[in-house]
Amino acid sequence: MSNGDDTLLSQLQALTDRFAERLQQELPELAALAERLQQTPEHEQRRAQVVDIRERLHRLAGAAGTFGFAALGQQARQLEQRADRWLDAAKPGAQALREFTQAIEQWVTQALDAPANTPVASPDPEASRPAGCRVYLLEADRDAGEQMCQALANFGYEVLMFTQTGALQAATAVQRPDALIVSQYDGELQTLTELQQSLPAPVPLMVISEHLDFDNQLAAVRAGAQGYFTRPVDITQLENSLEHSLNLQLNEPYRILIIDDDADLAARYSLVLRNSQMLVEILSDPSELFETLHSFNPEVLLLDVNMPGCSGPELAQMIRLHAEWLRVTIIYLSAETDINRQMAALLKAGDDFITKPISDNALIAAVFSHAKRARSLSNALARDSLTGLLKHADIKEQVALEVQRAQRNGKPTSVVMIDLDHFKRVNDQYGHAAGDNVIRSLANLLRQRLRRIDSLGRYGGEEFVAVLPDCTAEQARRIFDEIRLRFAALNFHAGTRTFSVSLSAGISETDGNAAPGAMLEQADQALYDAKHNGRNQVRIARHG
Numbered sequence: 001m002s003n004g005d006d007t008l009l010s011q012l013q014a015l016t017d018r019f020a021e022r023l024q025q026e027l028p029e030l031a032a033l034a035e036r037l038q039q040t041p042e043h044e045q046r047r048a049q050v051v052d053i054r055e056r057l058h059r060l061a062g063a064a065g066t067f068g069f070a071a072l073g074q075q076a077r078q079l080e081q082r083a084d085r086w087l088d089a090a091k092p093g094a095q096a097l098r099e100f101t102q103a104i105e106q107w108v109t110q111a112l113d114a115p116a117n118t119p120v121a122s123p124d125p126e127a128s129r130p131a132g133c134r135v136y137l138l139e140a141d142r143d144a145g146e147q148m149c150q151a152l153a154n155f156g157y158e159v160l161m162f163t164q165t166g167a168l169q170a171a172t173a174v175q176r177p178d179a180l181i182v183s184q185y186d187g188e189l190q191t192l193t194e195l196q197q198s199l200p201a202p203v204p205l206m207v208i209s210e211h212l213d214f215d216n217q218l219a220a221v222r223a224g225a226q227g228y229f230t231r232p233v234d235i236t237q238l239e240n241s242l243e244h245s246l247n248l249q250l251n252e253p254y255r256i257l258i259i260d261d262d263a264d265l266a267a268r269y270s271l272v273l274r275n276s277q278m279l280v281e282i283l284s285d286p287s288e289l290f291e292t293l294h295s296f297n298p299e300v301l302l303l304d305v306n307m308p309g310c311s312g313p314e315l316a317q318m319i320r321l322h323a324e325w326l327r328v329t330i331i332y333l334s335a336e337t338d339i340n341r342q343m344a345a346l347l348k349a350g351d352d353f354i355t356k357p358i359s360d361n362a363l364i365a366a367v368f369s370h371a372k373r374a375r376s377l378s379n380a381l382a383r384d385s386l387t388g389l390l391k392h393a394d395i396k397e398q399v400a401l402e403v404q405r406a407q408r409n410g411k412p413t414s415v416v417m418i419d420l421d422h423f424k425r426v427n428d429q430y431g432h433a434a435g436d437n438v439i440r441s442l443a444n445l446l447r448q449r450l451r452r453i454d455s456l457g458r459y460g461g462e463e464f465v466a467v468l469p470d471c472t473a474e475q476a477r478r479i480f481d482e483i484r485l486r487f488a489a490l491n492f493h494a495g496t497r498t499f500s501v502s503l504s505a506g507i508s509e510t511d512g513n514a515a516p517g518a519m520l521e522q523a524d525q526a527l528y529d530a531k532h533n534g535r536n537q538v539r540i541a542r543h544g
């Protein structure tokens with residue numbers, strides 16, 4: 001595989017260059033459209049323009065990911081979602097529109113300054129997901145390496161194998177991988193440490209070694225290892241570590257909302273936080289609070305205490321009247337130094353108090369730590385602990401959102417129900433822990449293979465639901481057939497025994513006004529058909 005490295009890398013580079021040229025044209029066009037939108041007074045015309053901008057953002061969000069511009073793709077996607085929310089709002093606000101167009105202009109300026117980045121998502125539901133999954137493998141034993149490439153390819157990773165450290169270094173200099181797996185024989189860790197130090201940020205590293213001794217593990221940690229495995233390698237465990245590291249890397253930026261009547265100060269805070277990779281919105285008119293909470297969904301709210309018309313603590317109390325916003329952390333930002341008054345504000349509502357003036361670093365640290373905690377709490381509430389996927393109620397809600405969206409934009413959306421075959425037998429024969437490992441591996445495989453815009457949840461014990469926007473049932477069938485084959489090819493281990501498991505899936509596609517519940521029922525019926533026709537297959541629901 002290493003022989004093809006040069007050609008592949010130069011092709012990747014050529015594609016990246018070509019896409020960068022396309023951006024130079026498309027981004028200024030978007031900025032021009034945003035400016036025109038600001039000057040359009042008539043509502044229907046505005047709507048049409050937002051739809052046009054949304055379409056362009058949508059195309060860019062997907063294409064950027066495919067061509068290697070991860071951050072840009074993510075940002076385009078977030079802007080696209082904002083456009084969607086504006087289009088969906090019962091009473092679309094002028095302020096929200098102004099902020100949206102400003103955000104586009106700001107984004108375009110930033111993107112034109114620094115466009116290059118790493119891949120994140122594919123717009124084409126059938127394109128294999130390159131999202132953050134380019135892995136370089138250093139393995140001197142070609143046969144062992146090729147086996148590992150194959151096993152990881154089944155999880156959807158794009159793996160390039162190198163048999164020599166020099167070739168790995170050269171490839172990394174051309175294009176940074178998203179993760180490194182290094183089979184250690186002799187001295188590689190020293191070279192790896194140097195390689196990591198030469199990069200702007202270290203790459204997540206998994207080390208495979210013969211030894212489990214202290215010195216070697218220390219050397220691995222110094223080279224930036226996030227996983228350490230001894231031979232024979234349990235590939236599902238290695239993949240799990242890889243997945244964990246990549247997910248940590250691909251985490252979306254924290255969303256921070258600032259409400260401050262001092263526009264200059266708010267702009268400054270916003271700049272400081274944006275520089276630390278957070279997404280920031282400023283709200284100057286508190287009466288638009290709930291509209292903005294819905295459209296931006298912040299994790300942290302920075303709230304001025306004294307504002308004309310309505311105080312910070314009053315706003316905080318209003319937010320706390322609604323259970324759905326409990327997860328937003330509220331931090332008062334105020335020049336108030338009187339500790340008694342601070343405490344009085346906190347007693348009404350709110351979680352912390354930051355006294356102005358505050359240094360940039362202190363502001364970043366305070367906001368970052370609150371945002372991190374808010375996110376982990378919200379993940380713990382919404383995500384299943386075994387698989388990290390959405391829980392039953394949340395994936396159901398996501399199905400409802402996407403089905404409604406499909407009805408509005410007239411695009412096909414598919415709902416897929418997936419169930420492991422004869423899973424009771426797996427538990428009975430190999431134990432519950434081995435069963436859990438199978439569930440986790442399927443979750444990882446699904447996550448790897450699907451796009452970022454797809455949603456995925458654990459619907460029941462060994463049952464999963466996926467919703468794929470802008471994807472026909474036929475496309476979904478091809479995707480899930482491929483997933484089915486890859487999954488069946490995985491080898492699981494229980495002690496000295498090795499086994500494999502198959503899956504069945506049922507698919508329904510949006511059709512006119514189908515209700516979300518009906519979509520799930522149809523997918524479930526198709527899954528039932530798949531089970532009763534011998535399992536290990538994917539079926540599309542019959543309409544009517």
Ligand SMILES: Nc1nc2c(ncn2[C@@H]2O[C@H](COP(=O)(O)OP(=O)(O)OP(=O)(O)O)[C@@H](O)[C@H]2O)c(=O)[nH]1
Pocket residue numbers: 386419420421422423424425427431432433434435436439460461462531535
């Ligand atoms: N290890 C493990 N097993 C689980 C978990 N949740 C559910 N299960 C098991 O999954 C099995 C589901 O069995 P059934 O729904 O009867 O069907 P099946 O054996 O999968 O056979 P099919 O008819 O092919 O669906 C039960 O034995 C559950 O105990 C879990 O979190 N971990």
